[in-house]
Structure formats: C-alpha cells, structure tokens
Amino acid sequence: MADENCSRVETALEILVGKWKPVILYQLFTNGTMRFSELQRALPDITKKMLTSQLRELEYHDIVHRKIYMQIPPKVEYSITEYGMKMTPLLEAINAWGTMHIQHLNELYSEDRKLEDAETK
C-alpha cells in the first residue's frame, strides 16, 4: 500500500517531468490551439527535436491532441485534450505551492541579510 500511494505520485510526475513539458503545457493552456511553428516561436530555446519528442510524450499520455491537416505546406495544430483539461487543478496546486515557496526563499534571504547587517555593524 505504501508502494501504491507512492506510485501514483510517480505516475503523475512522470507526465509532468521533462525539461520542457511545463512550458509547453502553459502555452497550450493559455493560448488554446497552437501550430508547431507558433510553439517554436513562443519557446525560442527549444530545438525541433525536443519540441517534437515532448509533444509526442504528452500526446501518448492523452494530454495533448495533435491535428494534422493533409495539405502542402503541412499544418499541424496542438491543443489540450478534454482529458488533459483535468490537469488544471493539479497545475494550479503546483503553481500555488511554487509561488509560496519563492516567497519562502525571499524570507530566508532577507533573514540572512539581517544577520549580515548585524555583523557588519
């Protein structure tokens, strides 16, 4: 049972983990449908290879939908699936904790500053 509880967490992390997945999801969640090239423009530092592989993994997990237009030049659109939408509360929880954590870091930093100031006096 210990294992089960944990494997659920790991299953979830598996899907979120990948250097670019959070950013990609963020783009698709906020912009809705996007073409491959739009994603590339929005994420200047990612290579095509990486963008493709991360999108494929998300597609495999039924989080992202890939719509191909049979035409020349090619056109492919990506969007969050209905099932993927169910990640919203999870993403929000992660985001909320991250926000609080950054705040916490700032507090730790300012405490260090106080100590330093006290020493230099």
Add this chain to the structure above:
Amino acid sequence: MADENCSRVETALEILVGKWKPVILYQLFTNGTMRFSELQRALPDITKKMLTSQLRELEYHDIVHRKIYMQIPPKVEYSITEYGMKMTPLLEAINAWGTMHIQHLNELYSEDRKLEDAETK
C-alpha cells in the same frame, strides 16, 4: 509573466524531481522521524550514496530536517520540517491526479480489450 507562472511550476517540480524523493517523502510523512538505517531498510533498492544525496537536497530546500546525535555509534534522524508540512496539499493533489490517471488508463485498456474481443468473434 508567462515565464513567471511557469517558473513557479518548475521551481516546485525541481524539488520533487529526483528518482527517490517521492518515496523518501512518503516514508517520512507517514512514519514521522526516521533514522538513516530505517530509511535504508524501508527502501531496499536505494544505495547509501543516493539516499544521502536526495536527503541533502531535500534538507537544502528546507523540506527535511537532519538531527545529528553526537555519539558513538553515530545516530542521525530525519523528519519533515514545519515548512515541509506545507507540501501536504501539493502531495495530495499530485496523488489525487495520479489515482485518477491510473483509473483513466484502466478504462483505455478495457476499451482496447472490447475492441479485441469484438475482432476475435
């Protein structure tokens, strides 16, 4: 602003990511204070090196507390910090989503089974 939103998520993931962190956190959350050797026994497949490094990272992020007893033989106890406790809702959200996702996978699987059964008839 896009970057900020995303960096929060990444900040959070950074802390959770690491092959053994979820399991370690699970142990400490359910068992409270644990000695190094207890963790080793609970996690048979982890090496000392890995256990140490993951605990150090968690300690660095103020999630886990390390209490050293100056004695021979040495004794070291690990526990979740007060601040670390604030991860509870996050962990629960991840766990909840993971649970739902596994359920979703089962549904997909049983649909495949139906198709197969239909074909073989």
Add this chain to the structure above:
DNA sequence: CCGTATCCCGGGAGATACTG
C-alpha cells in the same frame, strides 16, 4: 552506524544537416 570517494556506464538532450 553513517556516511564519502571513485569509477563507470546508459541515456537525455544539444547542434547540425537533411526530407516529404
């Protein structure tokens, strides 16, 4: 008992070039 120090390997991820 609670760790470091070393050595080593596989795979994640970047750079670059090519294609339907």
Add this chain to the structure above:
DNA sequence: CAGTATCTCCCGGGATACGG
C-alpha cells in the same frame, strides 16, 4: 512547414570500496 537522422557530450545514478 513540420518534422527525422546522426553525432556527440554530459551527468544522473549504480556498484564498489574505504573512512570517522
């Protein structure tokens, strides 16, 4: 436009041995 195909480098993480 939307991808593959290669080649290469780096480092997370395992195995093993040693140290206070």
